Amino acid sequence: MDELSIASLDRIGYSYVEEGNPALRDISLEVRRGEWLALLGGNGSGKSTLAKHLNALLAPMQGACFISGMDSRDERNLWEIRKTISMVFQNPENQIVSTVVEDDTAFGPENLGLPPDEIENRVKKALDIAGLSDKAKSASYTLSGGQKQRLAIAGAIAMEPPCIVLDEPTAMLDPQGRGEVMALLEELHGHGITIIHITHRLEEIRKATRAVVLQAGRLIWDGLPEDLFKEPELTSWGLELPPIVSFWRRLRERGLCEDDVILTVEGLVNRLCR
């Protein structure tokens, strides 16, 4: 394992039930520091099960999972693994633990047993990055869905982990909330945080540096997001093309567009009016 690797999965397998289909089969994956990895797949393909291996909520039944070199099967590593990789889940409501925004963000650092001024600094910084500084004293329940999810992300980054795993963080949000969360992911990536972003919305992978696809518990594709959009089999993997990309693919089939994927209305209009 090289030292740039933050997570290293070596042929892992996992089953919830003794008989029947395993949730994960023979998955090998190396996630390097600084990557923004989009983890895609249809319903039930194993995305959340894989995510739970990354912060040792589950241990592999076959193979091994190393986080910053620490074997997740060794219980003595759990604490350090969870400091290395923070998790953010789908439903922001379930992740808020305090009635006041800044107390909620302080929850993680307090559990780390940090001194009060260090906690205060971290909370300030995390709320600032999440764009919630002006809400620090507000009641958590008054926030919008997008703001609540940004609060959950602020709580995760206040732990100052090198890596954050987000399991469909936009699934329960309206378009505005989704936009806010995606902008925040870009900001985090700019701060050097490794991002593992689980989604089944292909329009959310544009800024990722790498994409992998799971199908029926297997890792079936690994490459650059722009190449994934060209993949002919995509829709049979339970993934839906954004309308613009679908349009671009049809035009490309007829020789009306070049090979470079077009992802925005603006880009398509520019191409067609040229």
Ligand SMILES: Nc1ncnc2c1ncn2[C@@H]1O[C@H](COP(=O)(O)OP(=O)(O)OP(=O)(O)O)[C@@H](O)[C@H]1O
């Ligand atoms: N607690 C559980 N007990 C039994 N089977 C489970 C459990 N959790 C998940 N599974 C099964 O394991 C497989 C993978 O599920 P997982 O939740 O990892 O998929 P997913 O890709 O996250 O799906 P979704 O897009 O619906 O979130 C599915 O077949 C699912 O039914």
Ligand SMILES: [Mg+2]
């Ligand atoms: Mg899931």
